Amino acid sequence: MILIGGGHTHVLLLRKLCKNPLHDVCMTMVSDFECAAYSGMLPGHISGFYQQAALLINLRHLCKLANVQFIHAKVRGMNLKQKQVLLDSGAAPLAADLVSINVGGIPDMDNVEGAKSWAIPAKPVPRLLEGWASTLAAAENSTGQLQIILAGGGAGGVELALAMRSRLQHAEFTIIHSGARLLPEHNSCAQHIARNLLLERNVVVITEAKVVEVMPQSVRLDDGRRLASDFVFWVTQVAPPGWLGESGLDITREGFIRVKPTLQAINYPWIFAAGDAASIESQKLPKSGVFAVRMAKPLEYNLRACLGGSLLKDYKPQRHSLSLIGTADGRAIASYSRWAAHSAFFWWLKNQIDRRFMRQFQ
Ligand SMILES: Cc1cc2nc3c(=O)[nH]c(=O)nc-3n(C[C@H](O)[C@H](O)[C@H](O)COP(=O)(O)OP(=O)(O)OC[C@H]3O[C@@H](n4cnc5c(N)ncnc54)[C@H](O)[C@@H]3O)c2cc1C
Structure with missing residues (x-):
């Protein structure tokens, strides 16, 4: 199994694999960076509230703990007919029976x-x-x-x-x-x-x-x-990497991978996608780390189900989610559905949530 990209969903998946390993499966993660960055704490770092190390997750180390091989390289495409992942380092293509893509996007x-x-x-x-x-x-x-x-x-x-x-x-x-x-x-x-x-x-x-x-x-x-x-x-707004569509995956007009609610690519059931790079059929989810994080549980379940030959489950996103936007003055704006407020309590809450997320990787 190949995990492409060390996004928010995959780091949580690795964390889950540390606790409950997948036996008899050879797993590899390919990431263009050795560390994943937790975006929730990024503005806090820019404002000087967090040290840089506080928002970085060492992927190589996490992979080692999860018994997953780590390759530091950029994926440049996939040969879908031959079930191969192509690297831009010139290394030999990686054979894959199962692939999970969590490569996010970059501003267009x-x-x-x-x-x-x-x-x-x-x-x-x-x-x-x-x-x-x-x-x-x-x-x-x-x-x-x-x-x-x-x-x-x-x-x-x-x-x-x-x-x-x-x-x-x-x-x-x-x-x-x-x-x-x-x-x-x-x-x-x-x-x-x-x-x-x-x-x-x-x-x-x-x-x-x-x-x-x-x-x-x-x-x-x-x-x-x-x-x-x-x-x-x-x-x-983020745009997904061009190679997703060029490889022959079914993509939206904007270039995001079209997936079923099970997170399987529409036309290739052996390929899963999660986070910003995925677009779930007939749902319009915001491109946010919150949803990428929430996809980790159904992704883990469905990868295991796929390997075990059992039934897959649909990911059911919540209708509304609480957003906390730091305002760099010891306060944060909380926004939920049609309601919003701005106070020190919400910065305290955001800091607690973000630090608790990062503690899982320390
Ligand atoms: C300034 C800023 C603040 C934000 N704050 C918040 C917030 O507070 N809360 C929130 O919910 N969201 C926030 N977001 C949005 C959030 O960053 C994204 O929605 C989230 O990162 C998406 O996660 P992901 O798992 O899809 O992928 P990402 O976190 O984008 O990770 C994808 C990974 O894949 C790697 N990758 C990409 N292409 C390749 C390739 N070809 N080969 C190998 N590896 C590859 C990338 O380098 C990256 O490490 C913020 C965004 C920005 C810009």
């Missing part, structure tokens, strides 16, 4: 001129951390005000902007958001709280605008405006 930069050269994507996380380190170094060496632009006003963009602002008081921050309202996946009360907080902290918000070109020292918007920028962070 393909259609914006200059974005790949000049903008810093929020994912993969190590790339964001490198970009943030350069920003901090530039701020230290600069006598003027840095101009920092964040493209994308979803939860990730808002949380990152507030976290960055808490570290850099003398920079100018601007969020460019294509929709009419920030936090489009949240209720109007949460949107209102976020908008006011950004205003209080002098973060400029430009809505109903898109960055169409990124240049070394400026960005151009779709309405023709040009804004000066020293650093541009790209926090837009």
